[in-house]
Amino acid sequence: MLLVIGIVLKILIVVAISQGTVAYLILVERKVAAYAQDRIGPNRAGSEFGIPFALLQPLADGAKMLLKEDVVPKYVTKPLYILAPWIAITAAMIGFAVVPFGPVGPDQIINFQIAPNVNIGILYVFAVGSLAVYGVILAGWASNNKYAFIGALRSSAQLISYEMPLGMSILGMVLIAGSLDLSTIVDWQDRHVWGVFVQPLGFILFFVSAFAETNRLPFDLPESEQELVGGFHTEYSAMKFGMFFLGEYLHVITVSYLTVILFFGGWDLPYFLDAEQTGLISAIVKVGVLLIKVGLVILFIMWIRWTLPRFRYDQLMDLAWKSMIPLALVNLVATAAIVQLIRTYWV
């Protein structure tokens, strides 16, 4: 009984925090965009109440989303039109079930993970992530609009193509750590070195495909404003559009967590933190370290947005099929060979 209450509590906390974080990430993104373009950005919502840095801007944004007129065009396929944003947000949300937010283990006081002991962790994240394409493709088709449809087709082709290098790039790390469980992978990095040093190529491939999977620039072709007037969500307004937006940012958070957990040691800080510290204070410190790392990755993703131009569509496809998949295969075979050699001759 207590266990179930604990799990429900954890789910509520994680959902609430991630939704709140998304609201503030939008503020951060607008600020980063402003700095990149040498302007000021949002700076006054809340100043009447003495709150600095426009910290009430997310509330204003949210209120705008909720209060705008919710237009449902006449010629859409209504059930699917309404279902699509829900799929987008659900698929983005349920991936968090296996992501460790801090130290996880039998001797910890609190397990910072909603579903511990899932020994296929990373596969689950990919399985759920592969459902996100439904939101995009249904939104585009149900809108009954050529721009939206082309956006959806582009997007689904892109998502399917980049899922392959994404999946293959992490296999090296999985082989080295010997587990698909995310917390075991963090433990391995704690005992040895961070993943980015043993799998540099894998990290680059993972990060690039993660950009494509989250539809962030330079891979935001599905919604390229100039040609497609917004792509698959052209016909969506008010909160329905907001849900797509929310889903996209949730994907960014998940991807940042995965990057940190797979390649940057998770909660590990060399020489300061290791797996033996199980007290409450060290657990909180570890959660803090993990959150700071995730925040840095998110900032980096936003920074990239204002640095690189958008790809042409055939360049995008060429990059996935002709460069990244072969490189990921080479990386996988080489890692497997080296791991096998080390297991045979040195251990």
Added chain:
Amino acid sequence: MFTGSMLFTTFVILLGAGGVYLLLPHRHGQAKTQTVYIAGAVLAGLGLVGFLSFLSAPADLDLSQLDKLLSAVFFYSFSASALGCGVMTVTSRNPIYSALWFAGVVLSTAGLFLLAGAQFLAAGTVIVYAGAIIVTFLFVIMLAQMEGKAVYDRSARTPGAAVLTCFLLLGALVVCLVDTRFAPVGANTPGQPRNPQTFLPRGRELAEVHQLHPTNLQRIALAHALRSTSSIYTESKQEKPDVAGLGESLYADHLLTVELAGSLLFAALIAAVAITNPKRPVRPGDPEPIGTSV
């Protein structure tokens, strides 16, 4: 065995078959009246309720324990949604909806796999079917119907024969299930001590027995035929974790099958490359091909 229950089974199956036949799309793609659909739904629902009466709660079902109650609730809801989505898949007149209901079937099945402790299978099913295959279906269907819906997409091909075959198969399955319900249970249940009468030996255990075989020649032949490969159980008779156990049994016990499947897929890949039109696409910035300029 029990003629009464057999008769009841047949009746329930016939009800279900009739209902599904009425619900299936028209043979020539015409619309059916609403009365027919309602009658079909009622018949199919009655059939489903009849099947529910076969179910009995598992022996260890103790509703006072919350986790057991939860898993029972999840089991029944996943099963019901799998069945319901299955019926909707075959009876939808719009192929897009069919594909989406099929995705529902796959997701519910993955949930059932998860409840059975087969985590890898659950994730694999979702990735392969829901994530890749059905999305490709949707892609093709959406592209194929740019100018309105075609008749062949709305019509069912020989609905009567299809329903008959499927429900004959279902009847055979139910008869087998009713038979096995009275058979001795507990062959190789993981975690339980093995019952020597119903114990199915694995290759390695056979080899161990025959290591003691008197004739040397036979022993060598058996040792070669039954190489001690792997086992899903570790030395201490514990189950190995899903992925490790699956990998070992795939690449040790079933190596030949895996290699065969791999060769077949490779041949298919080569064929696909060979029959694809190798014409180079024209891209912006390329010199214009000769003969196309007006």
